[in-house]
Amino acid sequence: MGEAQAACQGRPASEALAAVIAALSAQFGNRLVTSQAVREQHGHTLTWVPNQPPDAVVFPQSTEEVASIVRLCAAHVVPVIPFGTGTSLEGHVNAPFGGICVDTSLMKAVVEVHPEDLSVTVEPGLTRKALNEYLRDMGLFFPIDPGADASIGGMVSTRASGTNAVRYGTMKDNVLSLSVVTPQGEVIKTARRAKKSSTGYDLTRLYTGAEGTLGIITGITLKLSGIPEAVSAGICPFPSVRAACDAVIMTIQSGLPVARIELLDALTVRACNNHAKLGLPETPLLLVEFHGTDAGVKEQAERFGEIAAEFAGGPFEWATKLEDRTKLWQARHDVYWAQLTLRPGSTPISTDVCVPISRLADCVEETARDAEEHHILAPIVGHVGDGNFHCGVLLDMNDPDEVAAAREFCERMVLRALDMDGTCSGEHGVGQGKMKYLLQEHGAATLHIMAQIKKALDPLNIMNPGKVVAWET
Amino acid sequence: MGEAQAACQGRPASEALAAVIAALSAQFGNRLVTSQAVREQHGHTLTWVPNQPPDAVVFPQSTEEVASIVRLCAAHVVPVIPFGTGTSLEGHVNAPFGGICVDTSLMKAVVEVHPEDLSVTVEPGLTRKALNEYLRDMGLFFPIDPGADASIGGMVSTRASGTNAVRYGTMKDNVLSLSVVTPQGEVIKTARRAKKSSTGYDLTRLYTGAEGTLGIITGITLKLSGIPEAVSAGICPFPSVRAACDAVIMTIQSGLPVARIELLDALTVRACNNHAKLGLPETPLLLVEFHGTDAGVKEQAERFGEIAAEFAGGPFEWATKLEDRTKLWQARHDVYWAQLTLRPGSTPISTDVCVPISRLADCVEETARDAEEHHILAPIVGHVGDGNFHCGVLLDMNDPDEVAAAREFCERMVLRALDMDGTCSGEHGVGQGKMKYLLQEHGAATLHIMAQIKKALDPLNIMNPGKVVAWET
Numbered sequence: 001m002g003e004a005q006a007a008c009q010g011r012p013a014s015e016a017l018a019a020v021i022a023a024l025s026a027q028f029g030n031r032l033v034t035s036q037a038v039r040e041q042h043g044h045t046l047t048w049v050p051n052q053p054p055d056a057v058v059f060p061q062s063t064e065e066v067a068s069i070v071r072l073c074a075a076h077v078v079p080v081i082p083f084g085t086g087t088s089l090e091g092h093v094n095a096p097f098g099g100i101c102v103d104t105s106l107m108k109a110v111v112e113v114h115p116e117d118l119s120v121t122v123e124p125g126l127t128r129k130a131l132n133e134y135l136r137d138m139g140l141f142f143p144i145d146p147g148a149d150a151s152i153g154g155m156v157s158t159r160a161s162g163t164n165a166v167r168y169g170t171m172k173d174n175v176l177s178l179s180v181v182t183p184q185g186e187v188i189k190t191a192r193r194a195k196k197s198s199t200g201y202d203l204t205r206l207y208t209g210a211e212g213t214l215g216i217i218t219g220i221t222l223k224l225s226g227i228p229e230a231v232s233a234g235i236c237p238f239p240s241v242r243a244a245c246d247a248v249i250m251t252i253q254s255g256l257p258v259a260r261i262e263l264l265d266a267l268t269v270r271a272c273n274n275h276a277k278l279g280l281p282e283t284p285l286l287l288v289e290f291h292g293t294d295a296g297v298k299e300q301a302e303r304f305g306e307i308a309a310e311f312a313g314g315p316f317e318w319a320t321k322l323e324d325r326t327k328l329w330q331a332r333h334d335v336y337w338a339q340l341t342l343r344p345g346s347t348p349i350s351t352d353v354c355v356p357i358s359r360l361a362d363c364v365e366e367t368a369r370d371a372e373e374h375h376i377l378a379p380i381v382g383h384v385g386d387g388n389f390h391c392g393v394l395l396d397m398n399d400p401d402e403v404a405a406a407r408e409f410c411e412r413m414v415l416r417a418l419d420m421d422g423t424c425s426g427e428h429g430v431g432q433g434k435m436k437y438l439l440q441e442h443g444a445a446t447l448h449i450m451a452q453i454k455k456a457l458d459p460l461n462i463m464n465p466g467k468v469v470a471w472e473t
Numbered sequence: 474m475g476e477a478q479a480a481c482q483g484r485p486a487s488e489a490l491a492a493v494i495a496a497l498s499a500q501f502g503n504r505l506v507t508s509q510a511v512r513e514q515h516g517h518t519l520t521w522v523p524n525q526p527p528d529a530v531v532f533p534q535s536t537e538e539v540a541s542i543v544r545l546c547a548a549h550v551v552p553v554i555p556f557g558t559g560t561s562l563e564g565h566v567n568a569p570f571g572g573i574c575v576d577t578s579l580m581k582a583v584v585e586v587h588p589e590d591l592s593v594t595v596e597p598g599l600t601r602k603a604l605n606e607y608l609r610d611m612g613l614f615f616p617i618d619p620g621a622d623a624s625i626g627g628m629v630s631t632r633a634s635g636t637n638a639v640r641y642g643t644m645k646d647n648v649l650s651l652s653v654v655t656p657q658g659e660v661i662k663t664a665r666r667a668k669k670s671s672t673g674y675d676l677t678r679l680y681t682g683a684e685g686t687l688g689i690i691t692g693i694t695l696k697l698s699g700i701p702e703a704v705s706a707g708i709c710p711f712p713s714v715r716a717a718c719d720a721v722i723m724t725i726q727s728g729l730p731v732a733r734i735e736l737l738d739a740l741t742v743r744a745c746n747n748h749a750k751l752g753l754p755e756t757p758l759l760l761v762e763f764h765g766t767d768a769g770v771k772e773q774a775e776r777f778g779e780i781a782a783e784f785a786g787g788p789f790e791w792a793t794k795l796e797d798r799t800k801l802w803q804a805r806h807d808v809y810w811a812q813l814t815l816r817p818g819s820t821p822i823s824t825d826v827c828v829p830i831s832r833l834a835d836c837v838e839e840t841a842r843d844a845e846e847h848h849i850l851a852p853i854v855g856h857v858g859d860g861n862f863h864c865g866v867l868l869d870m871n872d873p874d875e876v877a878a879a880r881e882f883c884e885r886m887v888l889r890a891l892d893m894d895g896t897c898s899g900e901h902g903v904g905q906g907k908m909k910y911l912l913q914e915h916g917a918a919t920l921h922i923m924a925q926i927k928k929a930l931d932p933l934n935i936m937n938p939g940k941v942v943a944w945e946t
Contacts, residue, residue: 172675187918192896194829194896196634197899199907201687255699356666422666442662442673
């Protein structure tokens with residue numbers, strides 16, 4: 001390896017791949033899997049991007065094992081694709097050039113908890129639900145909730161957020177420090193455990209959302225929150241999406257520290273009624289939740305009710321009882337399954353955009369109108385406090401015309417959001433699915449800077465190649 | 474310029490410099506200044522790093538002018554040093570290799586406000602006080618308050634924070650998007666105006682805290698907050714620094730959304746009494762502030778009083794009247810001047826560290842003991858909700874023994890913080906003053922990654938060279 005190696009820009013030579021797989025097999029035994037089923041499962045993405053399985057899947061148990069895998073792959077210029085739970089939505093874990101999938105599911109330890117500091121260090125394969133189980137008795141929780149029971153490593157890598165983000169922020173706001181295996185197989189730590197620092201480039205945020213293209217995250221120190229003393233949740237119907245959005249804007253503007261504020265359009269409400277027999281009025285609804293003291297959540301709920309009434313919303317019914325809240329949020333969380341009741345047998349393709357909140361009503365209304373005009377079934381739910389919403393397009397994947405129409409619909413949704421100074425993804429990420437929009441969203445010069453960073457840190461292009469930024473950018 | 478130019482690693486050739494100054498003089502007329510007084514003022518830093526003035530200071534009025542300056546300097550490999558208000562504390566604006574200081578003070582426009590989105594776009598030279606003046610009538614404010622009336626551009630570049638950070642976060646949490654002139658003189662935008670996005674590398678955070686070493690920030694879109702309906706502030710004495718810190722930990726753990734929680738040690742309280750005739754008890758004090766509704770702040774203040782009492786603190790006296798609050802916070806803000814009363818004629822050198830909050834009492838106590846043992850006058854104030862505190866070392870800069878002892882004291886403070894998994898600067902930044910600690914804080918591999926990024930984005934090393942990461946790293 002005396003001279004500089006060429007960067008990976010396609011499938012590696014079969015000898016290189018064979019050498020890597022042989023070495024991994026020797027080192028990992030049955031923790032190295034090459035069966036077609038397992039490979040396909042690891043290329044699986046909940047999207048219409050075709051499955052591109054890796055050549056092998058390896059299940060490391062430590063940072064040092066991950067580093068040794070990466071060093072081996074670097075020596076042979078073989079791609080490395082990090083894998084958490086495979087719940088990402090834009091082809092993040094596909095292996096367009098083949099290579100080795102590093103499945104972190106065996107790395108799921110809670111490494112250390114510091115309750116006084118409200119921080120915890122975990123391995124990347126731990127899921128958010130398992131983490132919250134672990135923390136519950138300490139009166140602490142990790143608030144980021146993207147819906148799926150994703151791995152913490154995957155949530156960092158996709159800069160996940162979800163229903164609680166309006167109050168608690170996204171992953172970028174809740175990661176204190178990362179351990180990362182670099183594309184050269186070195187192990188680095190991005191920061192100390194102090195709550196803030198101004199010493200050097202913010203590598204923590206650089207790796208957060210990099211989708212595994214700059215290294216593999218093998219340790220995460222997270223900020224935690226205290227489980228609130230009181231929680232109240234409620235539901236409020238509105239005559240229109242616009243009225244609901246206006247109420248959201250007013251709620252945020254008045255500084256009401258709402259913990260969750262979710263929009264369900266009439267179609268989604270119908271789906272929830274189908275799925276969970278909720279008997280909700282089939283108009284646009286806001287689902288809200290408040291965290292605080294007993295008196296605090298009561299006051300917040302009352303204020304919210306007043307604001308809703310100003311925009312012809314209501315009645316606002318609120319529930320402080322855990323079982324009522326659970327039922328409500330279960331319906332929200334099950335929305336993916338609920339939406340399927342609108343068209344049994346269809347495949348839901350979930351896509352998201354995010355716009356400045358002042359444009360949210362426009363963007364949601366135009367998107368709903370577009371769906372109607374094109375006879376596309378596309379129920380909408382949104383983390384509206386952040387200006388972020390999702391369409392779950394229900395389609396027959398075997399009908400090429402339907403697929404083509406749905407793709408065009410999703411593309412129009414992205415372009416609409418970009419037109420409103422928004423982003424092509426608020427929380428799902430880029431993966432393969434949205435790479436083509438990055439030029440329009442960021443511009444050539446900004447994309448070039450991202451590519452310069454990629455090339456500087458991963459000169460062989462082995463880390464999850466073919467994602468986020470194109471090598472030739 | 475056919476062949477690749479060598480990176481700047483010292484003073485540029487005098488012909489290169491002369492060519493740049495002549496061209497700038499032709500373009501900018503009297504907005505290009507080379508007088509010694511102005512040059513020295515622009516190298517001035519509130520620290521013991523010696524003044525290293527730039528060769529000239531230019532006052533651009535637009536992003537395009539900044540870009541043209543940078544393109545010119547790039548063509549001649551002449552350093553470019555961005556300048557806001559010069560209130561940074563670690564030699565950030567010094568020009569060790571000479572070059573052109575880009576003073577952004579004429580770029581102070583509010584470009585656009587979006588009250589519904591709680592966002593504003595400003596030019597970098599606008600100061601935070603001027604911004605808040607502008608916003609007041611809209612019921613909005615920008616919460617980050619580092620004490621000095623710093624420029625927004627400088628605050629972004631140093632990843633500033635201050636008293637409100639415990640509730641509102643630091644600059645990294647409050648910047649939505651940046652316009653940056655790259656070291657090649659191109660203008661890029663790091664993000665759309667949506668509240669969140671997961672599309673590509675987080676360049677917004679990369680430039681935030683980069684101290685001008687990766688480009689010049691020429692436009693900033695900030696998150697704003699609603700001016701709270703009610704504010705209450707109070708003051709609470711404690712028998713010891715440890716008791717005060719324990720009360721802080723409990724306050725944060727119980728999720729009390731305190732807006733500010735500041736520790737003043739007994740020495741600082743004495744200084745404030747001297748300065749503002751406050752008549753406060755000369756023991757460690759916590760200064761706290763709550764934001765919310767009338768009922769909310771009352772409840773918060775009561776809770777805090779109960780927590781304080783658990784740690785032998787109190788009585789907690791609180792003030793909802795603006796004039797009482799103003800007096801209290803004025804004393805906190807004037808602490809730099811107040812501390813001078815402890816030793817008239819001395820020079821205060823302010824330094825900061827940040828540790829996990831569980832180690833705060835240890836770190837503050839050991840630092841105070843160290844000062845006492847070495848007969849150093851070093852009053853302590855801290856943004857203790859974040860584990861961040863400042864020492865203002867009062868010394869006679871003409872006494873080399875005193876200066877040497879103070880430097881050793883500051884170094885021990887840094888090493889103590891690093892030993893506790895803390896950082897060598899919570900909010901002042903690296904500049905020249907703290908570069909030497911980055912290796913120990915981050916490790917060689919992490920520092921190497923920072924250097925790779927610097928080299929990839931600024932291959933000529935013209936952007937604020939000699940700061941943050943050394944070129945040879």
